[in-house]
Amino acid sequence: MKHTISVLVENKAGVLARISGLFARRGFNIDSLAVGITEDKNISRITLLVDGDDYIAEQVTKQLNKQIDVIKVRKLDQEEITRRELVLVKVKMSSDQRGEIIDIVKIMQGEIVDISHSTLTVEMSDKPEKIDLLIDLLTPYNIVEVARTGTIALQKGAAIV
Amino acid sequence: MITGAEAIVRCLENEGVEFIFGYPGATVCPLYDKLTKSSIKHILVRHEQHAGHEASGYARIKKRPGVCMTTSGPGATNLITALATAYMDSVPLIAFTGQVSSELLGRDVFQEADITGAAEPFTKYSYLVKNAADLPRIIKEAFHIASTGRPGPVLIDIPVNVQTDKLDFYQPGAVELRGYKPTIKGHAGQIKRVLRAINNAQKPVICVGGGIFAAEGQKELMQFSESINIPVVSTMMGIGAIPTVHPLYMGMLGMHGKSIANRAISDSDLLIIIGARVSDRAVLLPANVSKNTKIVHIDIDPAEIGKNLDTIIPVVGDAKEILKQVMEEEPERKSDEWTGLLKASREKLTLDYEPRKEGINPKAFVNLLSRTLPDDHIYCADVGQNQIWSAGNCEVRSGRFLTSGGMGTMGYSIPAAIGAKLAAPDKAVVAVCGDGSFQMQMMELATICQNNVDIKIVVMKNNKLGLVKEIQKNAYKNNESGVDLTGSPDIVALAAAYGIPGRSIDSMDAADEAIGEMLSNKGVFLLECIVDENESSM
Numbered sequence: 082m083k084h085t086i087s088v089l090v091e092n093k094a095g096v097l098a099r100i101s102g103l104f105a106r107r108g109f110n111i112d113s114l115a116v117g118i119t120e121d122k123n124i125s126r127i128t129l130l131v132d133g134d135d136y137i138a139e140q141v142t143k144q145l146n147k148q149i150d151v152i153k154v155r156k157l158d159q160e161e162i163t164r165r166e167l168v169l170v171k172v173k174m175s176s177d178q179r180g181e182i183i184d185i186v187k188i189m190q191g192e193i194v195d196i197s198h199s200t201l202t203v204e205m206s207d208k209p210e211k212i213d214l215l216i217d218l219l220t221p222y223n224i225v226e227v228a229r230t231g232t233i234a235l236q237k238g239a240a241i242v
Numbered sequence: 243m244i245t246g247a248e249a250i251v252r253c254l255e256n257e258g259v260e261f262i263f264g265y266p267g268a269t270v271c272p273l274y275d276k277l278t279k280s281s282i283k284h285i286l287v288r289h290e291q292h293a294g295h296e297a298s299g300y301a302r303i304k305k306r307p308g309v310c311m312t313t314s315g316p317g318a319t320n321l322i323t324a325l326a327t328a329y330m331d332s333v334p335l336i337a338f339t340g341q342v343s344s345e346l347l348g349r350d351v352f353q354e355a356d357i358t359g360a361a362e363p364f365t366k367y368s369y370l371v372k373n374a375a376d377l378p379r380i381i382k383e384a385f386h387i388a389s390t391g392r393p394g395p396v397l398i399d400i401p402v403n404v405q406t407d408k409l410d411f412y413q414p415g416a417v418e419l420r421g422y423k424p425t426i427k428g429h430a431g432q433i434k435r436v437l438r439a440i441n442n443a444q445k446p447v448i449c450v451g452g453g454i455f456a457a458e459g460q461k462e463l464m465q466f467s468e469s470i471n472i473p474v475v476s477t478m479m480g481i482g483a484i485p486t487v488h489p490l491y492m493g494m495l496g497m498h499g500k501s502i503a504n505r506a507i508s509d510s511d512l513l514i515i516i517g518a519r520v521s522d523r524a525v526l527l528p529a530n531v532s533k534n535t536k537i538v539h540i541d542i543d544p545a546e547i548g549k550n551l552d553t554i555i556p557v558v559g560d561a562k563e564i565l566k567q568v569m570e571e572e573p574e575r576k577s578d579e580w581t582g583l584l585k586a587s588r589e590k591l592t593l594d595y596e597p598r599k600e601g602i603n604p605k606a607f608v609n610l611l612s613r614t615l616p617d618d619h620i621y622c623a624d625v626g627q628n629q630i631w632s633a634g635n636c637e638v639r640s641g642r643f644l645t646s647g648g649m650g651t652m653g654y655s656i657p658a659a660i661g662a663k664l665a666a667p668d669k670a671v672v673a674v675c676g677d678g679s680f681q682m683q684m685m686e687l688a689t690i691c692q693n694n695v696d697i698k699i700v701v702m703k704n705n706k707l708g709l710v711k712e713i714q715k716n717a718y719k720n721n722e723s724g725v726d727l728t729g730s731p732d733i734v735a736l737a738a739a740y741g742i743p744g745r746s747i748d749s750m751d752a753a754d755e756a757i758g759e760m761l762s763n764k765g766v767f768l769l770e771c772i773v774d775e776n777e778s779s780m
Contacts, residue, residue, distance in 0.1 A: 091421060095358070095370070102362055136548075143545035149367045149387060152421040 083112065084138040085157045085164065085234050087242045088127040091150040092118060099148060100127065109133065109141050113166075113209075113231030124152065126242075128233045130209075155242040157234055167230040168212045169194070170203045173223040182222060189215050200225070243408040246374035246400070247272040250338070251280045252411065253381040259309050261285055261300060261664055262338075263293040267313020269340030269353065272405035285664070285693055288685035290317050292657040294324020294395075296689075298333045299661025302644055303620060303669075305458065307334040307388045307396075308661060314340045315353030318399070319360065323651060326364035328395045330648025331479060332456055334388040335395035336381075337365075344372060344401040358399050366394030374407035379414045386417040391424030392543040393456050424542060428564040432557045433571060436514075436538050439555060440573040443512035443536070445580045446472045449495065452479030452647065453517015453541060459562030460484065463516070466565050471576040473584050475503040477518045478629075479647040482638030492584055498630045498779065502588050507531060514538045517561045520550045521648065540564050593635070597750040601774040604631040604702050607753055608674060611700065612636035614757050616670050620644060620662045624655035624675035627708035630779040632674050641669065653682030659697040660689060670698070670761065677703040677727055687740045690766050698760050699768045701733050703746075704775040712779060737768040744768035 090096050097116060104111050112130040119126050131141050138156055145154045174182060182201055186193055191205035205215050209232050216227065236242070244252070250273060254262070263285045266274045277284055287293040290312040297308025312321050318339040328335045341347070342354045358368040367387050369380050377400075384396040440446060454463055464484050467474050474484055475495045484491055493500030495507055507513060513535045531537075531551065539546075539553040540561055547556040557564055595606035608631050612621060623632035623645040636643065644662060646654040659673035675683070680701045690697065707725040714722055737744040743763060747756045747770070760767040 098359070099362060106363055139548065140545075143549075147543065147545045149419060149422045 082132070082134060083159070084131045084133070084141075085159060085162060085232065086129040086131060086138070086141060086145070087155050087157055087234060088129065088145055088151060089119065089153040089242060090125050090127060090148075091152065092123050092125040093150070096125070096150045097127075099150065100145065103144055103148070104141075107140065107144060109137060113229075115231035115233045117233070126233075128231070130232050153242055157236060161240070162234045162236050164208050164232050164234045165206055166209045166212050166232045167206045168204070168215065169226075169228045170205075170216060170219055170224060171226040172201050172203065172219055173199055173225045174201060178222060182219070185215075185218050189218070191215060244411050245272065245276070245405065246377055246407050246409060247276040247405040249374065249377045249409055249411055250381065250400070250405070251276045251282065253378055254282055254309065255280060256413075257381070257385050258306070262309045262311050263287055263296040263300070263661070264311035264338075265290050265293055265313065265317060267317050267340060267353070269314040269342060269402040270311060270338070270405075272402060273311070273338070273340070273400075285660075285689065287657070288688050290320035291324050291653070292683060292686050292689070294321050294328060294335065294337065295651075295654050295657035296661035296664075297335050297337075298324065298328045298331075299622065299644060299658030300665045301328075301334050301661070302455070302658075303642065303662045303665035307336045307385055309336045309338070311338040312340070313353065314342055314357070315355045317353075318357035319355055322361055322364060323649075325361050325395045325397065327646050327649040327651040327654065329364045329366065331452060331646065332393050333395070334393035336384050336388055337395055337397045339397065339399045340405075341370070341399045341401040343403040345403070347401065358397060361397050364395070365397045366392075368397035368399065370399045371401070371404050374404050374409040377404075377409065378412055382414040383417050383419065387419075387422065391422070392453075425544075425558045426560045426563055428540070428557045428559040428567050432555060433564070433567045435555045436557060436568055437571045437573050439512055439536055439538055440470065440514075440568075443576075445510045446470075446512040446514060446576065447506045447510040448472050448474045448514045448516060449477070449507065449518055449520075450474060450480040450483040450516045451477040451518025454480060454483045454561050455642075457517065457542070457561035457563075459560075459565055462562050462565040462569070464488070466569055469569065469575065470573050471578065471581055472514070473506055473581050475499075475506055477647070478633055478645060480518060481633060481643040482641065485640065486636075486638045489585060490581065492588060494633055498633065500591070500634065502584060502591060505587070506584055507535070510535050512536045512538065514540070515551075516540045516565075517542070519546050519648075598774060601748055601777075602702075602753065602771040603750055604628070604771065604773050604777055605635040606750060607771055608632050609635040609637065610753055611672065611674075611757055612638070614754075614761065615641075615672065617641065619670040619672065620659070620666065622655040622659040622662065622671065622673040624673070624679040625650045625652045626676045626679055627712065627777070627779040628674055628676040628679070628702045630709070631702070634780070652679040655679065656683045656686050656690075656697075656699060659699075660686060660695050663695050663697050664693075671696075672698045672700065674700045674702070676708060677701055677705065677730055677733065678707045680733065681727075681730060684736065687737065687742060691740050691742065694765065696765050699766070701768065701770045702773050703733065703770050704773040704777065705730065706775045708775065708777070709779060711775065733770050734768065742766050742768055744770065746770040746772065748772035
């Protein structure tokens with residue numbers, strides 16, 4: 082089972098190392114981890130996707146809370162959040178394949194952000210499942226590079242962490 | 243303007259630090275230079291690991307963070323075992339390490355080690371100080387973090403140039419850490435649930451761990467168990483939480499514990515865990531316990547609750563506060579039926595205190611030793627068979643039993659005893675170790691002599707690494723491998739080389755008199771007890 086956990090931390094050196102070390106040490110499996118600054122420049126938000134049962138999710142939450150530099154931890158309800166991930170996909174293609182790829186990108190509501198004689202770079206921001214689908218659709222062509230940001234999420238409506 | 247080193251010394255004086263256990267080196271020279279002008283006494287250890295252990299023994303008795311200090315690189319890495327030992331047993335330490343000059347950081351220069359990185363899993367928090375101006379704030383925060391909530395070691399790594407940089411000294415304001423607000427009082431709703439669970443229970447048991455000492459709640463624990471008539475078992479870290487001779491005390495639980503303590507737990511219908519981690523040594527099969535037993539877990543660290551054992555009623559907070567809160571609710575007193583049953587079984591236990599044909603009976607010896615010592619003595623047990631003999635047989639009345647419970651670090655007892663004695667000069671302090679563990683700490687005899695530390699040292703000598711030998715006997719078809727200590731020195735002669743009086747005994751007939759001689763000796767004394775190598779730990 083996947084859990085999305087939002088963590089507010091002090092924005093200072095060593096915090097990410099401490100937190101990633103904690104996961105390795107305690108054997109927690111992290112699917113993705115995205116870090117960025119928040120509306121307050123002293124606070125960063127880490128969004129984690131954790132794979133595991135409820136026991137693991139609870140342990141992750143408790144161990145994170147124990148860290149001095151962790152300000153808040155919230156396990157987000159999958160139904161109550163807006164999730165997004167950004168991907169860049171570089172596809173190598175021949176000129177006769179270009180039209181097909183552009184069609185796929187259009188349907189998926191992605192964007193072509195770079196083009197050369199032999200490559201196209203596609204950008205898309207969406208739910209992780211949609212990103213997976215885009216990659217799946219592009220796989221028959223020659224994907225040469227993929228960069229994904231990892232999932233970020235916020236609660237729907239007025240709720241905040 | 244003063245230097246960073248002067249600021250550190252001033253901050254430590256303001257925190258009331260009496261001793262620094264340390265070992266100098268190039269990157270802490272500015273600090274050592276300023277220490278000579280301070281009221282703080284420096285205790286020169288003979289190995290950095292023992293600086294940490296001595297600070298640990300001091301902290302556990304003084305109930306204040308112990309301070310240790312080493313140089314960068316190997317000095318710092320030598321300290322790691324002591325940090326890990328303190329971390330596992332929740333002992334508050336402040337560890338200062340020197341570091342190479344900040345402009346050289348990350349270049350692998352002479353005696354550079356990433357100590358904040360290396361020690362990260364074993365510290366509650368750590369700092370790498372970049373600006374001298376931060377020192378007063380950081381030191382204040384470090385003492386706060388180390389000594390509040392679940393106590394633990396805090397590391398402050400200070401590049402040598404930060405020690406010589408100038409700053410305008412200031413008194414830091416109140417510590418404000420928005421991510422660190424330990425819960426002290428128990429949640430009122432949970433207290434009510436605990437009350438109901440106690441009132442509904444027929445066979446409740448209290449399992450107490452080291453957390454009760456951190457909370458200084460021994461008195462409340464005794465009141466609680468006596469007023470409701472609930473038997474108490476302890477983990478190794480909890481030994482002495484209530485006197486081991488108390489009628490309601492059923493002994494230490496777990497792998498090396500008393501059968502009656504384990505039975506009390508498996509037969510109970512309510513287990514109240516107070517300040518204990520319920521690790522594998524304490525509860526071998528956590529799942530078996532929780533099946534029929536309702537579990538209340540009281541701990542200041544929410545991450546310990548539900549980690550190893552399913553908990554029905556979690557209560558986060560300070561053990562002493564929560565015990566007071568529960569008692570205010572006036573839980574019903576339990577009948578004598580359950581405690582009577584356990585007490586009767588306890589009386590039937592036969593203790594193996596028979597004299598041996600050859601050598602000392604170690605269980606009888608530690609029992610005799612602890613009974614001869616004053617009520618408030620401090621007993622430091624090492625790790626190995628000697629730890630189990632001590633844990634199972636020594637009497638702790640109003641004093642303390644100090645040992646490395648979580649890490650099981652050999653070589654803890656003598657440095658811990660040194661720290662404990664400096665914290666409580668009026669109390670009798672004894673360190674009991676084996677001949678294996680003795681050789682991991684014997685360099686500290688020099689520290690003892692240099693500072694006239696009056697501790698008593700007992701070495702159980704069987705010329706083997708006894709506990710490993712026992713594992714090899716039971717699980718590896720008696721194939722002894724790497725456990726023979728041949729080549730060890732004559733320990734009494736070694737002590738004599740330091741000018742430390744001592745004697746060796748090999749029969750219980752001499753035990754009483756030898757203990758008398760040791761305890762009446764003014765100053766340090768070493769007593770070697772010859773033990774047969776086939777003595778079992780249980």
